[in-house]
Amino acid sequence: MTDYRSAAADYLATRRAMGYKLVYQGQMLAQFVAYLDTVGAEHLTINHAVDWAKQPSSAKRTWWAVRLSTVRAFARYLSAFDPATEIPPAGLIPAPSHRIVPYIYTDDDIAELLTAAGRLPTVHRADTYQTLIGLVAVTGIREGEAVRLDRDDVDLQQGLLTIRNSKYGKSRQIPVHPSTVEALAGYAHRRDARRYRHDGRQHHHPPSSTSFFTSTTGTRLLRDNVSTVFPRLVRESGLAGSGHHRPPRLHDLRHSFAVNTLIRWYRQGLDVEQRLPLLSTYLGHVAPKSTYWYMTAVPELLELIADRLDAIEVQP
Template identity: 25%
Template sequence: MIKDKEYLTFENGIFKPYFEKYIEFKRSKGEKVARSTLISLRQLNNLLNQYDKLEITTEMIEEILSPKDHISPHRRKTLITNLRQFSEFLQVLQIPSQSVNSSYYQAVEQKFKPYIFSKENLKKLLCVTDKLPKANRSNHHTIVYPVLIRILIGTGMRISEVLALKVSDIDCQQGIIKVTNSKNNVSRLIPLSDSLIKAVNNYLDNIIDQPGDSSLFISPYTQKAYSYDAVKYMFQKICKLAGIYTEDNKLPNIHSLRHTFCTYSLEQMLENGMDIYSAIPILAAYVGHVNLIDTERYIHFTNTHYHDFIEQEKTLGQLVPEVQHESS
């Protein structure tokens, strides 16, 4: 029986028991059913329950997925995915359920172009991070962010993974970071460069009193791990101080550091003579992707290397995105 508080707020109705089975099924496959997923599934449950019949018809799909002004393209895409997967789950249970037509995905598809930091801008980012002004209440951020940003730049880790790190996850003697049960329940060991080991080691010297099972980055205000919102706010503040903006004059998203890492790492492997068939799986394992398609979405070649890559690997077909992504 699902015991999550999030699940218990599902409204009663004819579909509620099947959403319970669906969540249990996803977890049995090792998937993490995050809070955001539970919230979106609750919303879908409410939409389906209004029809008061245990089936999903073409008419129901059309009505639920029709474009609405108050629903963003991203939220609609999530709704489409949830409805498609839940419908397929009901089909396995022999419950009448129509499949969601692939045309719905084409209607909401957007060309996402993350910001790829130039090497010059990465230096600017670190320069500002190392000189953050002191605050009235605490100066702890001047110790945390220089190493936190360096970990993001030097490992390509997800920000959620970095914020979930414990002191015991760091092994400076071996030069590795241990990531446990991250997205898709994937665990891995991440080797660090010599300069990053030095930065992390210096940080550990400053928090020597923290026990091994405590969070690596503890906020002095909450006495808990830094939140995503707090780091997001500071990262954009750092970008603003460094004068780093996207082509449409917006501040870069912190997740763009992961895209930047994947881009430069792959380019470096190719420059060192590694073929693409070997490089992609290695990069996928390093950044914690469970399949190569996920990694392909993070590859955004700089203008110089894009044309060289296409010329050398014309046979790869769909591997390289059709839209050329240039670095700024």
């Protein structure tokens, strides 16, 4: 009988060494391996994969497809060591595939979000979320990249942010505007001057965490908490009822940054195609083709592109 736990551990270690995070896939795979042990599977079969993927039976087909996709990748790896392994074919549990249309924030939208964040309980929490949202809005960095920033990653003298071990294990440095440096410096000063709760009491000392963004207890701000608080800010700012098909996400600020950068370049008459690799590098994409995913068509951007094309066509 195959030692599925060891095989899964080796598989995850191999993929992660290649730069893949596989956070939720790792959790799913652990559950699948436990299932195989429970049913006493001699070999991984398609029936095993499908039976497990369709749990719970009340879940959406999209969720089933995600679970089966995780098993399929593992089965391909396992088949090299156990030829009797059956690899679930693609499309076995078809799921509707569509791109999530991002919400493109206006300046007024961001101002409303910052105002809502300013009403959060405790001064430090409000300050933290205002600064975090503002940073994502003006740099387009990923939510996880912002939360993982350490103090040493924020160079206020050089105006540089160091993004470490991000998607595919890559790191990069990005310059930020002097106004952003000023905002980050102000937050850092206020952060270290505040009292932090500990065991129900407040202590006047700098937080012990190396994290740049901290909680009210001085520890690293958790991404799960950000994912809970931000939808609340969206509702309180009135953006949840904006007529969009779904409430705006924090990640949509990244899309907005990319689109607004293009709009600015077109307005300045710059060669957008030539500069696109710069935007791709800034956003941490492996190639410009990945950046096109963020190029949501908005009326102003379409108008600027059309004007540029018209200008090219009339040239002798």
